[in-house]
Amino acid sequence: MPVPAPIDLRTFYATPDRKVAVLNYSARFLSSTFELINSAEFAAFVALFLTEQQDHLPTVADAETTFACTDAATYIDTLKDVLTDQPRAFDHFSRKEILDSIEALYSYYRSYLRVATMTTQQNHVVASEFITIDQRFNDVVLRLYRTIEEKLQGHANHVYRQTAAATSACMLLQRVQWPIPAGYEALRDVRFINRLMLRPPMMLHTKSNKRKGRFTASQENPLKNFTGGYTDWLCYPAKIGTSLAYIYFHRDYLASGLALANLFQLADRQEVLNHKPDLILLFGSPSAAGDADPENGHYFYDAANDLYVGQVPYNDQTTYFGYMKKMCLTLHNLHQIVRQRLPIHGAMVKITFASGQAKTVVFFGDSGAGKSESIEALQTVADDQIVNIETIFDDMGSFTLDSQEGLYAQGTETGAFVRLDDLSSEVAFTNMDRGIYMNPEQANARVIIPANTWGRVVAHHHVDMWVYANNYDDAVGVHRFTDQETAKATFVAGKRRALGTTDEVGMSTTFFANPFGPVQEPAATQPIIDAVFAQFFKDQTYVGEIYTHLGNDKSQDKLNESAKALLAVLMTD
Known part of the structure; x- marks a missing residue:
């Protein structure tokens, strides 16, 4: 009907x-x-x-x-x-x-x-x-x-x-003046979200529950096709890591627009007033003529204005929140690569032990590799040996090489977009009253929950261990790479067995396990990868892999054994 x-x-x-x-x-x-x-x-x-x-x-x-x-x-x-x-x-x-x-x-x-x-x-x-x-x-x-x-x-x-x-x-909206470049005048009347009130737990339902394909470059600025205005478009000004992003979305995408509040810090009026953003996203705007895969998202680098502009078309498939999140991160990561920073697809935690010692670990890998599951398993097997595990970033961060500070990591999101099946009952129920739930009755059901403060996420964090989440080999435990080139080859190959979080099936490889920036700009990313690995091995930082088993039998027992091995290394290394 x-x-x-x-x-x-x-x-x-x-x-x-x-x-x-x-x-x-x-x-x-x-x-x-x-x-x-x-x-x-x-x-x-x-x-x-x-x-x-x-x-x-x-x-x-x-x-x-x-x-x-x-x-x-x-x-x-x-x-x-x-x-x-x-x-x-x-x-x-x-x-x-x-x-x-x-x-x-x-x-x-x-x-x-x-x-x-x-x-x-x-x-x-x-x-x-x-x-x-x-x-x-x-x-x-x-x-x-x-x-x-x-x-x-x-x-x-x-x-x-x-x-x-x-x-x-409920949203408090304001029109905010910012230095709009020539060609961007159509954005002038769109109101910014200034304050936002949510009534969690929120149960949201969208027509799509899985992301397909990859975002590709466009040959023309998406602003040429933008026809939105005062009544049907809104802007969420976000602090994505250290990038300022103006995320414009059609009101029919309010489910995704509201969920941003649990994922990215809402920028204050004073941080927006008279400030040009680093990134602009048009969510629900048509693709340009000639764009590959017009049903998916695209990005354009406006060199004259030093702006990355993203575009995601209006259709049923893009109602899945993964499109909103991942396009935001793609634009941010492209901006990071230009700044000679290395985007990391992974999760970073700071683990405080009962002894008072603290270690920071970065779990690296593409969707479904077992990054979040490894952290959950670590909590399960630790008993009273771990006092606290602080999430610095849950999905995307970056490594920076600085002549004064050396190598440090920063995050992008203040929240986590997590599969419900991956959460322990303790974590799920503890965060229930703050969560935004997406299609909770379906496969690949997700929840977006706050995780940390923006100031803490973007602080400069030392890295004690960097491990690749290997979900395809049948080994158990952890393995440390002794050879820099072997380690780099493993991380760059980005091998994994797909688990149904995207449209991929079976074994796949993704350049540097990150289809959100590095895949789009491999030539620009490779020299940064080389420099980062060289620094890690120079500093004798632990670079290895943890065997998660998620692509094989999904055995919790084997994952727990791997987590025990990781715990032993952290407490003795």
Whole structure:
């Protein structure tokens, strides 16, 4: 059946195709149940609900006798009669039938990702009270629902659940002036997210749950195809590592846009005002003519303005959050390579032992190699030997060679985008009240959780150990490379067995295990790789591999044995 057309009012937007709803408090704020039930916004959503309900009725007879199949005006008039205790409310429909339909309407509305927006220009009263304002509207919606429900039931509820009735999130938006280069004027009116309030745990659902293909270079600036504007686009100004990124996204991608808050630090207004970014991403904008794989993302280096510009097209496949995250990281990594820094696809942790000793370890490898699983296994086998494991970065970082400091590592993300299957129950439940969950009932279900502060992530961290996550060999334990060229060949080959997190199957190789920057610019990356390996071996840093077994039997016992071997090295080396 065709998907009904979106509601597109100045005050309210809802698209049944993407299950996204946006309420504009600045255009109109409904402060009472009376205003809500008499509003054009409520009438439009009831009409949308009824259309969806009627499309799923099996027979014409049902349409003639079911309350859910009346017209919107009659439906709302009946609800008003219920609210005012008018007997005529039940002339044609039973209490149970009306109650069942109200429950369905309420559930249907809550199946949407509902986001409220407020636009302000440095109004400190609004800035400090926008959460309170949003809570007032949630109370209005909950009061209307409960009043109708209890009148139809004939008694008060015995249990009250304080759910996020009206909205899942609220955003304070501002127009911010920054030095817009020639050719970028179309971005001028797009509002920046200044403050963001989330109601976790958030359960979000997208049409896609897996990333396909790779991002490729475009021959022209994606800004040439950009047609967005004030009403349908938003900007999340992000601090990705030490890069400043302006992430522009279509409102239908609000699931990905909101999830950014758990992954990248939201830049403050003063960090954006009059500042040109290092990176710009247009998420939901068409590909350029002639671009390879127009259904996937692309990037362009604007040399005249020293800007990396990314573009991801509007389609069902790109609703998976991996596209948002990985394009952001690709742009950041390309920027790092230009700055002679080496992007690392991996996780870095600082391990503090009961003895007081601390070691930093970088686990390296492509998706599914076993980086996160190795850290989890280390925690499992350590008992009381480890006091704390601090995550410096979870997926992407960089190595920098400095004439004064030597070699140090930095991270990019303040959060983690993790497969639910990879989390121990302790970690999963500890972080439940802060998590943003993506398609939790499906394969490759993910959660985005905060992990560390931005200042800590971008601090300069010494590296004590760098290990390749080997998920394909049948050995157990860890292995230290004694030869620099052998080690470098292993890391550069990026060999792994695919685990279904992307569209790849079987054995694969990826240049330097990083399809997000190094693959796109191998010639520029190789000299940095050579210099980094030379420094590691000069410093006699432990460079090796840990056998994770995930590509073979996924045996937790074997992974735990490898983790024990790693623990022994860390405590004695």
